Amino acid sequence: MENQAIIFIDESEPENEITEIGEANGEASRHSQYLGAGNQSEEEEEDAHGRELDYYMDLIESRLEDRRNGSRGERRSSSVCIFLIPNTIPVINDRAEKPEIVSIGPYHRGIAPLTDFEEYKWIFLERFVSRGNSLRFYLDKMMELEGDTRCCYSRDLSSISKKDFVEMMLLDTCFVVELLRHIGNSGDSSPEEEEDDPIFTRPLLIPPLIRDLLKLENQLPFFVLDFFFYWSKGERELKTLHGLAFKVFDLALPRSPDDILPFLNADAKHLLDLFHKSLLPPKRLMKKDRPRPADQPMQCVTLLMSSGIKFKSRTSGCFLDINYKNRELQIPSITINDFTSTVLINCVAWEQCHEESSSYFIDYISFMNCLIHQSADVAFLCSDGIISEFSQDYHYVTTLFKELAKSSRFKVRDCYLSEEIREIEAYYSSNWATLKRVYFSTPWSFISVFSAFVLILLTMVQTIMSVWSYQRQYG
Numbered sequence: 053m054e055n056q057a058i059i060f061i062d063e064s065e066p067e068n069e070i071t072e073i074g075e076a077n078g079e080a081s082r083h084s085q086y087l088g089a090g091n092q093s094e095e096e097e098e099d100a101h102g103r104e105l106d107y108y109m110d111l112i113e114s115r116l117e118d119r120r121n122g123s124r125g126e127r128r129s130s131s132v133c134i135f136l137i138p139n140t141i142p143v144i145n146d147r148a149e150k151p152e153i154v155s156i157g158p159y160h161r162g163i164a165p166l167t168d169f170e171e172y173k174w175i176f177l178e179r180f181v182s183r184g185n186s187l188r189f190y191l192d193k194m195m196e197l198e199g200d201t202r203c204c205y206s207r208d209l210s211s212i213s214k215k216d217f218v219e220m221m222l223l224d225t226c227f228v229v230e231l232l233r234h235i236g237n238s239g240d241s242s243p244e245e246e247e248d249d250p251i252f253t254r255p256l257l258i259p260p261l262i263r264d265l266l267k268l269e270n271q272l273p274f275f276v277l278d279f280f281f282y283w284s285k286g287e288r289e290l291k292t293l294h295g296l297a298f299k300v301f302d303l304a305l306p307r308s309p310d311d312i313l314p315f316l317n318a319d320a321k322h323l324l325d326l327f328h329k330s331l332l333p334p335k336r337l338m339k340k341d342r343p344r345p346a347d348q349p350m351q352c353v354t355l356l357m358s359s360g361i362k363f364k365s366r367t368s369g370c371f372l373d374i375n376y377k378n379r380e381l382q383i384p385s386i387t388i389n390d391f392t393s394t395v396l397i398n399c400v401a402w403e404q405c406h407e408e409s410s411s412y413f414i415d416y417i418s419f420m421n422c423l424i425h426q427s428a429d430v431a432f433l434c435s436d437g438i439i440s441e442f443s444q445d446y447h448y449v450t451t452l453f454k455e456l457a458k459s460s461r462f463k464v465r466d467c468y469l470s471e472e473i474r475e476i477e478a479y480y481s482s483n484w485a486t487l488k489r490v491y492f493s494t495p496w497s498f499i500s501v502f503s504a505f506v507l508i509l510l511t512m513v514q515t516i517m518s519v520w521s522y523q524r525q526y527g
Contacts, residue, residue: 131203133321134159134271135405140459141397144452148394149267152260156224156270158209158217172250173227176234180226183284190280194222197276204273204321206405225272228323229281229293231261236290236299262304263394268401271322292316297323298330304391311369321406328399332412333373333468349462350422350473351480353429356381359485361476365437372416376472379479383433387440388449400456411460411467418462419469421453 136159137149154173155166181187198218202209209217234251235258251257264270274293281293290296298312312330320326353363361379368384375382386392399413424430427446433439434446443449464473479485 131200132206133273133325133406134204134268135206135401136269137397137401138404138459140404141401142455142458144397144455145390145393147260147390148263148397149269151264151267151270153257154227154261154264154270156228156264157272158205158212158220159207159269161220173223175250176227176230177223180230180280180284183286185283190226190283191218191222193279193283194218194225194276197221197279201273201276221272221276225276225280228265228272229277229284231265232293232296232300233289235262235303236296259304259391262300263391266301266324266327266394266398268324268398268405271324274320274322274326277323294318294320294326297326301327305395307369324398324402325406325409327395328402328409328413331370331372331395331399332410333370335468349464350419350476352425353423353432354425355489356423356476356480357432359480359489361479363433363436363438372412374416374419374469374472376475381472381476383438385437385440386443388443388452393444393452396452396456400460404460411463414460415462415467415469417453417456418460418467419473421457422462424450424453426450 134157141149143149151160151166153166154169155161155163160166177187181190195218198214198221201221202217212220231251234249238252251261278293281296290299294316298315302312315326315330318326318329320329351359357363361381364380364382365385366373366375366382371384371386373384396413396417400417403409403411403414423433427450430439430446430449434441434443439449464470467473
């Protein structure tokens, strides 16, 4: 209404002025509308740019987080050292793979046949704590080590709460350390102490307990065991946990102190790794100028013996230390019993699972499998003292090496026995070895060849005599 009033007052103005004012007002209105639309467009562009920036920020931060998680995963996988037996290894002897008496660690925790021994762990915990530091001290230390300890296991342990995991590891760690002390220092105990002892009153428990300490699925991280041993060590005790462990293992596989000395301060992942390292033979230098052996498997004992190769038992602290010289294959004697079966199976499994581990046991098993094709080959090795007469039957020995060898690919060219295999193959392919194998492998073949030789010799003599008689008669 006000606008209309203003127009009416200005009726005296010329018509063109009114028109100019209207046009000016319209132009101003259009300009203001243009400015409003421009401001609105700029705000929308800023909002779109902000949303785009937020999107890329979220994307980059997500990728950075994935990389951080990936690096943590790589660090975790590098610390994994306690595995389950691979499915590639067939069940040869269940007692050699699974715990027989006691479950140590999370893999077999709570399994019915093993729970009967759990009560004894609390007895050993009391003995362990009585050595000096308080239970609170060890519990606090175990809580600090909980994260690093979890990372050592290949199986996901998220289903075990922190409380249960710390209690389990504290109980098992104290038990293993105290058990090693208990068995290793058994000669120092008085008769009165042994009368009420849960272990020494049942001595048949000691062999399976030692075997349980060397099973891959029954391991504890060595740094945890060593830490608890150090803080509970007495003044007159052995300086290292290594020495105490070897003292116990020597009850099952006796060796000289010189064989063990280099490993008294060895870096180990767990007790099985420590024992595995102590059994490895000295490293050998490969002769680069010599041809490597072929990829095909080596011949069995029966064929090698028929070719003139002799087998001899040699004395060595390491049954993997095999030598070949002057057509004589020297192999350290081994007794295939429950303990050595446990060692062979779990060491092969350890080498298969752990990327940084060597393959000496895999090579040894594959080499022995080449030698043993049937029970007759085992019989020959027993007669030469290479396989002890106290071993299990021939069929078990044959099956053990054959089934274990199936789980791994034998890299003949790269194994530690490649030089010995090359020399054996070179002799086996020689003319002399072929002659012995074809014509002198058995007494009957020798008699046949000898008879033929005598027959040819007599024929030659007869021919010579005939010629000589003819020349004499008509000469």
